[in-house]
Amino acid sequence: MFVNESTYYHSVRLDKDKCTGCTNCLKRCPTEAIRVRDGKATIIGERCIDCGECIRVCPYHAKVAVTDELSSINRFKYSIALPAPTLYGQFKNLPNINRVLAGLKMMGFSAVYEVAAGADIVSHAVAEHLKKEDVPKPLISSACPAILRLIRVRFPELIDHIVPIQSPMEVAASLAKLHFAKENGVAVEDIGAFFITPCPAKMTSIRSSLTVEDSSVDGAISIMDMYGLLNSQVKKPDSDESLQHATYYGVGWANSGGETTAVGCDNAMAVDGIWNVIRVLEEIENNKLSDLEFFEGLACPGGCVGGPLVFENGFVAKNRIRKLIETLPKARAEAGEIEKELAAFDVRSTKEIKPLPVMKLDDNIVVALKKMERMESIAANLPGLDCGSCGAPSCRALAEDIVQGNAVEMDCIFKLKEKVRKLALEMVELSKEENK
Structure with a gap:
């Protein structure tokens, strides 16, 4: 059934003026959400999971992702930048991560909180959840919103396998607001948290979250839109203020396999690229991987570094991330500090993921x-x-x-x-x- 796009929020949109009616997007959509009618593509809102595959393959740039502009931070008295660790891989010869974080503050943000720091906390929470005996195996990562939407549309029987823990983006936003409000004596309502995103699915998850009732993130600005201005700031000398706190493991989440490494599960599998993920989910659905403990699936090739809204080539960015984390101590965040954060904020999902039966022919x-x-x-x-x-x-x-x-x-x-x-x-x- 074709539905009105206004019924569902989607970041991925169609620019009909640029669409020529070719079938590139048609063949690459993993949920068959695209049709070509009267010479123009049409997106079936119910089926779209905002993975961005159509953006990646459209030669005419007729598919676009709607994200927030930098000026949107002015809606709040105070604004916090939430950089995805993927952002660090966009800059050539970056001496350290602190340059990027300081650059974000120079662009007008009141503060910066690393999503990689949120990843450190989530990694600990997932590792603890894996120790439970009564959970279905393999557990499936809840980090990639496109994969979550894929599961509820194509693999609803696997919903119970999804780890009931919020994404690093949500955890980082909540903790950033709590810390900033406490340190500066301001109201949380006056603070806006903005994610610097490599993909459109994150924008969709902010507006229509599957894991929380109300997202703590107030907007998403694409890495592509941020790159030009931020690149000029990154070239400035090092700041005296030390802003980088995430560990080797948290920053590593940018690349495929980063979460698996951070969680510390030996009996795990990390797969990137949505078609590869689909093949593995089919195996899980058929009980062929019941001996596996943890599955990390990422829609973009190479992981978040291969998102459709990044500036740099995904393979180049992946290599840069690898080199950057090698400069960090290979040590985990202090368990005591993580426990303190977990005591202040419950990282468990607050919303039950429900199937979206778009494949059925009739009620x-x-x-x-x-x-x-x-x-x-x-x-x-x-x-x-x-x-x-x-x-x-x-x-x-x-x-x-x-x-x-x-x-x-x-x-x-x-x-x-x-x-x-x-x-x-x-x-x-x-x-x-x-x-x-």
Whole structure:
């Protein structure tokens, strides 16, 4: 069913003026959320998980991510920057992380709180949760919002496997506000926390969170939008103020496998790239990986460093992050300090993730079964080439669209050619009859 986009908040949007109706996005969408109708792409709001794959592959830049502008920090009396550790990998020859953090303050933020520091706390909480015996295995990381939305749409049976702990972004925002309010004697309501994001899914998770009732993050500014101005600040001499507190393990979350390393689970698997993640989730769903304890799935290739809203090539940024963390002591955050933070703030999810049954044909089971029979019949008569010329990503998707009343069989170019050929033959026969 096609739905009005206003029903669901999405960061990923379509610029129809730039769309040429090509099928690049159609083929790459992991939830079949895109159709091409009347020469333009259409996004099915219910199915979109804001992974940004369409942004990555669109040659005409017709897919865009809506994020906040830097000026939005002026909505609050005080503003806190929450840099994703991915941000550190964007700068060539960066001598230390403190340069980036100081640069953010020079850009107008009242304070800076590292999301990597939030990752240190979340790593500890996840490690403790893994020790419990009554949890389903493997546990699935809750860090990537695109993967969470993928699970509720395509793998709802795995929702119970998701770690019930908030993301480092949410934890960092909550703690940053608490600390700033206490240290400066100001009201939490006067403080705005803004995430510097590498992906559109984070923006969506702020506006429509799956794990918390109300996000502590007040906005998200893309790394791409921040890079130019921040790069000029980073080149300035080192600041006397020491702002960097996250550990080797927290900063490492930027790369795929960083969370797994930080959690310290040996029997774990880290997979990046949404199509690779889908293949592993299928294995988990079929109970083929029941001996695995922890699964870290990240939608972007290479991890968050490969997000569609970054400035630098993901592989280059990944290597820079690796070199940066090598300059940090390979030590974990003090357990006492983490316990103190956990006592001040509960990192557990406050909202239950529920399935989003967008794949079902109808609410009425009897009607759904009849539609399924008709869909199977239509699909069997289609060529099965999955060429995308009809505007659907596959022949089966076209059959579903036909059953739901969103397409007709003649949208298939091969069916249309067959129909035209038959009509041409009939015209020839009619012509022969007339000549007689």
